[in-house]
Amino acid sequence: MTFPSFILGCMIASILGCAFHFWRGGKLGKLLLFNIFAWVGFWVGHLLAQWMGWHFLQLGPLNLGIAILFTLLFLFLGNWLGQVQVEAR
Numbered sequence: 380m381t382f383p384s385f386i387l388g389c390m391i392a393s394i395l396g397c398a399f400h401f402w403r404g405g406k407l408g409k410l411l412l413f414n415i416f417a418w419v420g421f422w423v424g425h426l427l428a429q430w431m432g433w434h435f436l437q438l439g440p441l442n443l444g445i446a447i448l449f450t451l452l453f454l455f456l457g458n459w460l461g462q463v464q465v466e467a468r
Contacts, residue, residue: 392421399454416457424449
């Protein structure tokens with residue numbers, strides 16, 4: 380993997396994280412949470428696809444299709460985890 384492809388992957392994941400934040404709303408903490416989940420999901424999806432030999436919507440060395448699917452999965456998981464509120468007694 381080249382450094383430009385790493386930067387492109389981070390940018391794509393950041394765009395998806397920011398778009399998800401725009402859709403779901405929230406404050407700065409939620410934006411950071413969504414971007415972290417997007418980055419982790421993107422790179423987990425890419426590395427899993429590379430390890431398993433899956434090729435779906437490749438963009439150069441990036442396994443973009445699987446990476447985007449995992450990004451969305453992690454974003455919905457992060458949104459669900461971010462909704463948990465602790466009740467004070």
